[in-house]
Amino acid sequence: MSHGKALELSYSADEVFSRIQHEGIKFIDLQFTGLTGRFHHTTISANTFTPEQMRDGLPKLDGSSIVGFTSIDDSDLVLKPDPNTFAVIPWYTANKTARLLCDVYWGEDRGRLSRDPRGLAQRAEEYVKSSGFDYSAWGPEVEFFVFDKIHWDVLTPYKGQSYSIESEEAPWSQSGSGYPMGLQEGYYPSTPSDTLTPFRNECVNILSENFGILCDNHHHEVATAGQCEIDIRYDYLTNSADATQSYKFVIRNVAKKYGKVATMMPKPISMDSGSGMHTNVSLWKDKKNIFFDEEAEMELSQVGRYFCGGILEHSRALCAISNPTTNSYHRLVPGYEAPVYIAWSGSNRSAIVRIPRHFKGVGYARLKRLEFRAPDPSSNPYLVFASVLAAGLDGITKKSDPGDQVQEDIFKMTRSERAKRGIGVLPANLGEALDELESDKEFLAPVFPDDVIDRLIELGRRDQREIAIRPHPHEFYLYFDV
Structure with missing residues (x-):
């Protein structure tokens, strides 16, 4: 069976950091999807991005400001990048930028946000098995x-x-x-x-x-x-x-x-x-x-x-x-x-x-x-x-x-x-x-x-x-x- 990205591009965390260094990546676009399907992002400097952040996530998200995510009284969320989704965005030529799709988690090790659409897709894949x-x-x-x-x-x-x-x-x-x-x-x-x-x-x-x-x-x-x-x-x-x-x-x-x-x-x-x-x-x-x-x-x-x-x-x-x-x-x-x-x-x-x-x-x-x-x-x-x-x-x-x-x-x-x-x-x-x-x-x-x-x-x-x-x-x- 021939698949798309699963067999075309696949990166480990180490490979991502190697590409960031050798390709002169200046910024990392952290992208995720809201409950209604709209695409969101926040951008970090590549020289501040660490292996620990790739593993543990980045505390960059106020969930109450994303439609459908959380209430204002409990809104601290973490974005965990998926290294397999690394891609260089070609229209950013002056400051070379790559993107990573992210999974959304609660802060304080409280687990996955139930309303993260990507998490629901992954849950569906487990249901298949x-x-x-x-x-x-x-x-x-x-x-x-x-x-x-x-x-x-x-x-x-x-x-x-x-x-x-x-x-x-x-x-x-x-x-x-x-x-x-x-x-x-x-x-x-x-x-x-x-x-x-x-x-x-x-x-x-x-x-x-x-x-x-x-x-x-x-x-x-x-x-x-x-x-x-x-x-x-x-x-x-x-x-x-x-x-x-x-x-x-x-x-x-x-x-x-x-x-x-x-x-x-x-x-x-x-x-x-x-x-x-x-x-x-x-x-x-x-x-x-x-x-x-x-x-x-x-x-x-x-x-x-x-x-x-x-x-x-x-x-x-x-x-x-x-x-x-x-x-x-x-x-x-x-x-x-x-x-x-x-x-x-x-x-x-x-x-x-x-x-x-x-x-x-x-x-x-x-x-x-x-x-x-x-x-x-x-x-x-x-x-x-x-x-x-x-x-x-x-x-x-x-x-x-x-x-x-x-x-x-x-x-x-x-x-x-x-x-x-x-x-x-x-x-x-x-x-x-x-x-x-x-x-x-x-x-x-x-x-x-x-x-x-x-x-x-x-x-x-x-x-x-x-x-x-x-x-x-x-x-x-x-x-x-x-």
Whole structure:
């Protein structure tokens, strides 16, 4: 099995200090992920960084200032760098800077912070082993938009709220300098219509050469106005989540270099496709892909079917984690490439779980996987992978067979036809998804402590209220003359 960073770049603490010295590293960027998925950092001078700090951590974090971490009355946290994540950041040329991803601990040797997303991912990997498997493999397909400019006005609510997007690729472009593509007509266009090939090439080079993250494909996606995808090679769960966060970090910074802005917002453009993060997963034991069975339908083993059944059974609750923003649910509507209906299939992309069928046979056993198509890139990858794993393993434990696959286009079925087939629907909004998580959270217990789930629900309801109390600009079009 070929993995990404796990086999490409791997460093001991001694090797990190050797590289710092021999490569003239001036600063170390200590990076970590908050509960909501946002990337944070603090920077230290390389000449003050010691082996003891690498081992014991650095007392550099006020947890009460990171959304979702701690309260103000108990907030002293420690960042413990992971030497395996060492990477030189190429856009800092004047003062050479390297980064280290960090695990988050309580001070005074009180153990791991339960709300550290990276810790939850590592806990999920231990759960895989205790469930009788060696490891799980994960390959996210992260989509995003790169705009020329974005403007919004939300700080003057009594004046009105608005936003505007500029892109030479868009049909509304006023520049006249490009070859604009229509709504939902952006899939695989050649240059010069696809203006972002040099940008994506540079991102792939940096991810590979500096961060040890293998990317095997990149292209323009379905939406207009600069929607892109760069595919990350599959890897172990925590490594893959690390790679996803590093991917977002690189994309945003390279976009800035090009004078553009990148966003992981799921649905920035109305009437066009949104950005997803299709999540591919397989289970492995004794160097074999447990999801592969040459004799089974679509070569998917019974264990793989049970894993699929677990995802389907808990899919409505999973949405609160895999689709955690109010904007996520503008993407999850029929007709815009996003899955809405709770079903599984082979090549049918209208189902939320798909079994890719590009190749078959023992020679391609390593590629047998489930593709969960609901998640979007606004989510926290550590939490998404950990929660999908928990749902799948719950399905294996309960032997939750997913039933017959759905081969027809579900988008074209009537409601009564879907009801006859037992095809459910994903939540219509974030509030509904949070209700589902609140009532169906037991499957997460082996990985997620209750306080983490409670905090995620609390933060989600806060965002839901922020939107609920504000009128939408389109409501003026619909209702001003009532």
